[in-house]
Amino acid sequence: MTKTVNPAPTLTLANGVEMPQLGLGTWPMNDAEAAAAVAQAIRIGYRLIDTAENYENERGVGEGVRNSGVAREQIFVTTKFNRKWHSVDGARQACEASLERLGLDYIDLLLVHWPNPDQDRYVEAYQGLVRLLDAGVVRAIGTSNFKPAHLQRLFDLGLVPAVNQIQLDPYHRRDELVALHKEKGIVTESWRPLGCGNAMLSDPAVTAIAEAHGRTPAQVLLRWQVQQGFVTCPKSADPARQAQNLDIFDFALSAEQMAALDGLDRPDPEMLDADSFGH
Template sequence: MTQTSVPTVTLNNGVEIPQVGLGVFQVPDDGTQANVEQALEVGYRHVDTAAGYDNEEGVGAALRASGLPREQLFVTTKLRNGDQGYEQALRAFEDSRRALGVDQVDLYLIHWPVPSRDLYVETWRAFEKLLAEGAVRAIGVSNFLPDHLERLVAETDVVPAVNQVEVHPTFQQAEVQARCRALGVTVEAYSPLGRGADLGAAAVVAAATELGVTPAQVVLRWAVQQGRVVIPKSMSVERQATNIDVFSFELSPAQTAQLNALESGVEGRTGADPATASFTQFRH
């Protein structure tokens, strides 16, 4: 598997993002470097971390150890909820940039809207400054619901390039996805496998058998075939390799419809509710 095997999606500002990346949520920092190095050897060129994951240093160490040219790598990180606010966000970005050991971050996201604090618009203005200064190549959000997106677009100057949200067959967030498409915001799916819960669904298993691939490949193919960017997490080199190998087959319209039919609404959610989530993401 080489980087040329993974297509890119062009964001609304012209920046290209590899459609499959490696997520490192809940990967401990002391294991992150080995995990990311392994993924880069398999062919990944897109790594997604966050200040709240406490493993940016491990990601940065892997990027340096790989010897790959910086321009071949796409690095995403996210702002901690507790660091929202204009000046605080600018300071937090510098902490992330130092931890990663990079001059420029490819994509910087507001991790959660935290509407109870009402700071995400102010925070976004700091992100716009970072973009204008060239410290980041693209700015976006994560876990933003349609009303949060609408407010950003109405009150600020830059439309988010990405909204990274939980999307998988049993939790598809159709309204969020539709609003993103209408605004020109790329949907990036985290927990694209439903943290493994969706892999045993009969429709997924049947498609995997018919196509001669794994259930995880079926679910990831379902996502990329609909234009989403995905960031599956795995510590296993074998699963990393199969997770990125989803561009040599296609789901039929019938198979796609069967996966679409797995939607179960909020019952399928595995993460927090963005309308109420208010944790700071700082260690206690």
């Protein structure tokens, strides 16, 4: 029998909406894989599911939500839209298309997936999100992969995203951006919190802390995230690993252990740069 875990605690977004602090990432999964993984994760105790137009699995995610046996209003669904929708009306069309694929009546959090400054329409895209929020079609709005300069364009118009989802882990600490989020009341959410491949999971600093707590390296890396007040969405289709990833709210890392993980930050020339990459 699959283990069940208490749902993650929630953080309160700037508009009062409660967002679970840990959820299930769904990239890369196809529709069939997402349908199975999402339904299974929700039964285990997950209440946050993260998808995107670009993942091409929103239909599967929606199916998993419906098949989970848990009421829709207890589940927080995040999705994101691509650059072709970067206009005020385009944001509405993107939302309608995602709702159709998901088979849902509303989206809990809708994000601009990448700023794509080369086409310089992300401000209009975000203004479209504001209209959707006012219309009640989405419960919260935000950005993904926005750097300080991109966010500043929004701030200049009095617009503050509820969430900015970014690449963030002990190897990529993003201190300047995180400080800006805190200053503006933006919740920091991380994607790919366990890193790429096994480099972070096998890092001696991580494995030593895991051994000290009798936990997995993944649990240590996820605990590093939530202990700083971040939201994070690790991807897994394996029920045992899903349960382990969620089961991180009953222990804490010491100040020394947090500092040891902080010390892993390093330059990464292969890190995706939102000034030149996006979809």
